[in-house]
Amino acid sequence: MSESSEPELLAQERRHRVFLDWRTAVSLASAVVAVVALCLAGWSLLRSGDDETDAGSFSDAQRAEAKAKTCGAIELVRRGVSRNTNLVVPGGPADIAGNLASAANARLALYDGGQYLIDRLEPATPSDIADAARGFADTLMDIAAAATAGSLDSDPNQVARRKSADEANTKLGELCK
Numbered sequence: 001m002s003e004s005s006e007p008e009l010l011a012q013e014r015r016h017r018v019f020l021d022w023r024t025a026v027s028l029a030s031a032v033v034a035v036v037a038l039c040l041a042g043w044s045l046l047r048s049g050d051d052e053t054d055a056g057s058f059s060d061a062q063r064a065e066a067k068a069k070t071c072g073a074i075e076l077v078r079r080g081v082s083r084n085t086n087l088v089v090p091g092g093p094a095d096i097a098g099n100l101a102s103a104a105n106a107r108l109a110l111y112d113g114g115q116y117l118i119d120r121l122e123p124a125t126p127s128d129i130a131d132a133a134r135g136f137a138d139t140l141m142d143i144a145a146a147a148t149a150g151s152l153d154s155d156p157n158q159v160a161r162r163k164s165a166d167e168a169n170t171k172l173g174e175l176c177k
Helices: 003-056 061-087 096-120 127-148 158-177
Strands: none
Touching: 003 096, 061 096, 061 127, 061 158, 096 127
């Protein structure tokens, strides 16, 4: 009986070694995948930082052109927002449909104006203008989203947003001279 069980024990030991080898191989493969993923994540992080420094590699003409385009977009958005947030409804306060339409137009002008401005920013845009424009655009979209959610103009948070938009608008007016 010891002779017949000895080959069985050897076979079991071989299967056990093969099983351990398979588990070891899977563990090693998982470790390699994890290391590669970490390297790619680190490379992506470093690469995204390089994009910001590339803004300095633009010529003066490219920066001036980007500034002109951005300032043109800012002016267009400012006019659109001003026009659509200050509409006088022909039917007056009693015209419910007219007031709802006017409010919807204002929300669209705010949100779409903010999105339009963000979409028009170019990498060569000087960082002071680009940062101020992004802040202005974000604030416009925040005002629109809050209004769509039911915030009234008298809501303290909405008042603060509008004040922030006015300040950004003034700053952009100075930067785009």
